[in-house]
Amino acid sequence: MGRYHLARLADAAFERHGDYESLFFEGRWYRSGDLQERVRRLSRGLVELGIAPGDRVVVVMANCPEVPIAYHALWRAGAVITPAVFLLPPEEIRLILQDAEARAVITTPEFLPAVRSAASGVESVKWIVSAGPEEDGVLSLSSLEEAPPGGIVDREDGDLAALMYTGGTTGRAKGVMLSHEALWRVGEAAQRAAHIDGVTRTLAALPLSHGYGLVVSVAALHVPERGQAVLMRWFEPQAWLELAAEHRMQRAVVVPTMLQLLLGLPLEDHDLSSLRVITCGASPLPPEVAREFERRVPGAEVLEGYGLTESGAIMTVNPPGRRKLGSVGLPLPGYEVAVFGDDDRPVAPEEVGEVASRGPGMMAGYWRSPGETERALRGGWLRTGDLGRLDQDGYLWIVDRKKDLIIRSGVNVFPRDVEDALVEHPGVQAAGVVGRPDPVRGEEVVAFVSLHSGQNVTREELVEWSKRRLSREAYPRDVRIVGAVPLTPIGKVDRKALRALL
Helix, strand or coil, X not given: CCCCCHHHHHHHHHHHHCCCEEEEECCEEEEHHXXXXXXXXXXXXXXXXXXXXXXXXEEECCCCCHHHHHHHHHHHCCCEEEECCCCCCHHHHHHHHHHHCCCEEEECHHHHHHHHHHHCCXXXXXXXXXXCCCECCEEEHHHHCXXXXXXXXXXXXXXXXXXXXXXXXXXXCCEEXXXXXXXXXXXXXXXXXHCCCCCCEEEECCCCCCHHHHHHHHHHCCXXXXXXXXXXXXXXXXXXXXXXXXXXXXXEEECXXXXXXHCCCCHHHCCCCCCCEEEECCCCCCHHHXXXXXXXXXXXXXXXXXXXXXXXXXXXXXXXXXXXXXXXXXXXXXXXXXXXXXXXXXXXXXXXXEXXXXXXXXXXXXXXCHHHHHHHCHHHCEEEEEEEEEXXXXXXXXXXXXXXXXXXXXXXXXHHHHHHHHHCCCCEEEEEEEEEEECCCEEEEEEEEEECCCCCCCHHHHHHHHHCCCCCCCCCCEEEECCCCCECCCCCECHHHHHHHC
């Protein structure tokens, strides 16, 4: 059996910490011993059902204790988890089922109709399993948990543990192959980079079905101290504040849009004095949002990190107490980050180029896509498609997505710069920027902006605001005020949707 088998990691964590109240969800505490027992029983139930080593099992679930139970049971059974964000429409779930040749789907009752629709006619899918009651053609998790506790099915370190599908905002999603060793080691590196002694209570509202949420949960298995997590089914700003205050949360894991929504509420009405660290990732964080949150929640430090599904979700983090606001931090222990120019050679510090990384948590490649794999892992480096720069101290600064770059009158315009300038306006809640073809300039900068409740800001005011903060070529002449800036299921600006609006 491989040294880095994730089921062995989970067993070691339980042996280290023992039985205690470890997880709070919707009004009740769950004990680690009970959760571990359910994992062992479900694992045996899955094996007896017919799940074989290497089988892909798609998990489409809202956050609940059954998500980590399913993940760990599947790893224990030797299967490969294939998480799908629950907000995906049935046709996108179907594409994942077909591409992964999934043997089974595990879901929660509210998404069962979508899963049934997606799985209809997909020959590889033999079973649909629900966290709710059994019904026609659907097994229940609880019935599978009636099996006696099972052992660990052997898997090697390089065997797949997860097949993660990228969001597909710029094209069809691809399956990212992550081995047991990759997830084990990126989790261990993330824990080493971000751990603070005594900070043991975490508020979790990210989808566990996303790579960021998955690697945070794997990192928790490496923590030397007993930890407690408060899990939300999905993010709701008011409930987040109430849980943070009630349970004296010390750490929270968020994406930028969560912070922007929280800033629209009366934070000062809640006792958030226990909050020490806000870990933020998945999309660029406007520095003004971090400053404003820290101003209103004294004692909390917002630490931005960066990564791709292909890198195991994380590759850099800002170290606690040594943050550089606006940067995404330093490489994880054991990782390297470089910036390459168009000639495929590293550029000097402070020069902009394509960000690349290598380290122990990288993907094995794209599922059944050798050509795509070769392009992404060229020369032993993962090419991210993001533009960035390294400063003299080795901190990484992300400029923008290479494919989102706007070229206006021959000048490079980075959408993130424009978005950050717009979000600094006190009336703006969120902004998304794309380019549209222009017969004179080549491309024109278009900004979509949503406003805070009760704000009455005109597009002309926002054009003037941008004009004072950005270069002549970068400021948007076309600003469109919308009810909400479209986001992907994990809170990134959905530029594909914005281009469709154009």
